[in-house]
C-alpha cells in the first residue's frame with residue numbers, strides 16, 4: 225500500500241463499479257465539488273438537479289456546488305434536511321419526496337445527494353420511489369460516505385424495529401468524492417467513518433490492515449494517504465458489489481460487525497450517543513471475539529483488531545456506549561430483525577483471522593445471547 229499512495233493531484237482517481245448497463249464511476253480527489261457541474265452536464269445534458277443536503281453540509285459546501293452547477297448552465301434547487309440519523313425516518317422521507325415533487329423533478333432530471341451517509345441513503349431511497357424512479361448522483365462529504373455508503377446502491381430509512389429495514393437497491397449514476405470536503409468534518413465523525421475503512425482490511429485484506437496500522441494518523445488528519453484509503457476502500461467495495469449486487473452471497477461480508485452494531489444503534493435510539501461507525505467498531509470487535517469463542521480465530525487477532533480501533537479513538541466495548549441500552553433480550557429482538565436472517569435463523573459475518581471473514585449461516589441464537597450477556601459486563 226505504501227508504494228501505491230498517490231500525492232494529491234489535479235486528476236482524480238477513478239474507480240469503476242462494473243454493473244453492466246448500470247456501471248458508474250467513482251471520482252476521488254481534493255477539490256472535485258468545484259467541478260461537479262461540468263461532470264453532470266457531460267453525463268446528462270439538459271437535466272435539472274435537485275440537491276438534497278443537510279444543514280451542516282449546506283453551511284460548508286452547498287454554495288460551491290450551486291455555483292458549479294450554475295457555471296455549467298444547470299438549473300438547481302435544494303432540499304435541506306436536519307442533520308443526524310433521525311432524518312432517516314418516515315418524516316425525513318416525506319420531506320424529501322414531497323420536496324422533489326414540488327420542485328417538479330422529472331424522470332430525466334437528477335437528484336444530487338450532497339452529504340454523509342444519512343443524506344445519501346435518504347435521498348437515494350427518495351429517488352428510487354419518486355415518479356417510480358429517478359436517477360441520482362452521490363456527492364459524499366463524510367469519510368464514511370466516501371468509503372462506503374455512496375457506493376453500491378443500498379438506500380433506505382430506519383424503522384423503530386431495526387436499522388435500514390425500509391429501502392431499495394438503487395445504484396447512483398455517478399459518485400463524486402471530494403476528499404477536500406473532509407477538512408470541515410468534525411473529528412468524531414472522521415473516526416466513525418474510519419471504522420468502515422478498517423472493515424475492508426478486517427474482512428478481506430490483511431495487507432490493507434497492516435498498512436492501516438501504520439497510516440491511520442495520516443488518513444485521519446488528511447493527506448495523500450487519505451485519498452489512497454478512500455480509493456482502496458471503494459475498489460474493495462466495488463469488486464464485492466459487482467459480483468453480488470443484491471446480497472445473495474458475498475456482499476454480506478460488508479456487514480462485518482453490523483448485526484451487533486445495528487442492534488446497538490437502534491437500542492441507543494439512532495442518536496448521537498452512538499454513531500453508525502462507532503456501532504460498527506464495537507460490532508467488529510464482538511464479531512472477532514465471538515469467532516474466537518467458537519474456536520475459529522486466534523485471541524491474538526481479536527486483540528490486534530481491538531487495539532487498532534482503540535488507538536484511533538473508537539469505542540470497542542458495549543459498555544463504551546453512554547446511557548441505557550435495552551437488556552440482552554431486547555438486543556436479541558433487534559438482532560432477530562436483521563435482514564440477513566433466513567427462515568428465522570441468524571446469519572453472522574464471522575472470521576478465521578484478520579482479512580479472513582466469512583458468512584456463517586444458522587448461527588445458534590442461544591449461544592449469541594449468552595455471549596452478549598457476558599460482553600455487556602466486559
Ligand SMILES: NC(=O)c1ccc[n+]([C@@H]2O[C@H](COP(=O)([O-])OP(=O)(O)OC[C@H]3O[C@@H](n4cnc5c(N)ncnc54)[C@H](O)[C@@H]3O)[C@@H](O)[C@H]2O)c1
Pocket residue numbers: 278279280281284307308309312339340341342343345365366367368369372373374375376377378379388405406407408409410413416417500501
Ligand atoms: N448505503 C450504504 O451502503 C451504507 C454504508 C454505510 C453506512 N450507511 C449509513 O450511513 C449513515 C452514516 O453516515 P455518516 O457517518 O456519513 O453520517 P451523517 O450523514 O449523519 O454525517 C455525519 C455528520 O457529519 C456532518 N457532515 C457530513 N459531511 C460534512 C462535512 N464535509 N463537513 C461538516 N459536516 C459534515 C453531517 O451533517 C452529520 O452531522 C448511517 O445511516 C448508515 O446506516 C449506509
Ligand SMILES: O=C(O)C(=O)C[C@@H](O)[C@H](O)[C@H](O)COP(=O)(O)O
Pocket residue numbers: 372375376378387388420471475476478479482563
Ligand atoms: O453495502 C453493503 O452491503 C453494506 O453492508 C455496507 C454497510 O457498511 C452499511 O452500513 C449498510 O447500510 C448495511 O446494510 P444493511 O443491509 O445491513 O442495512
Ligand SMILES: [Zn+2]
Pocket residue numbers: 372420482500504
Ligand atoms: Zn456500515
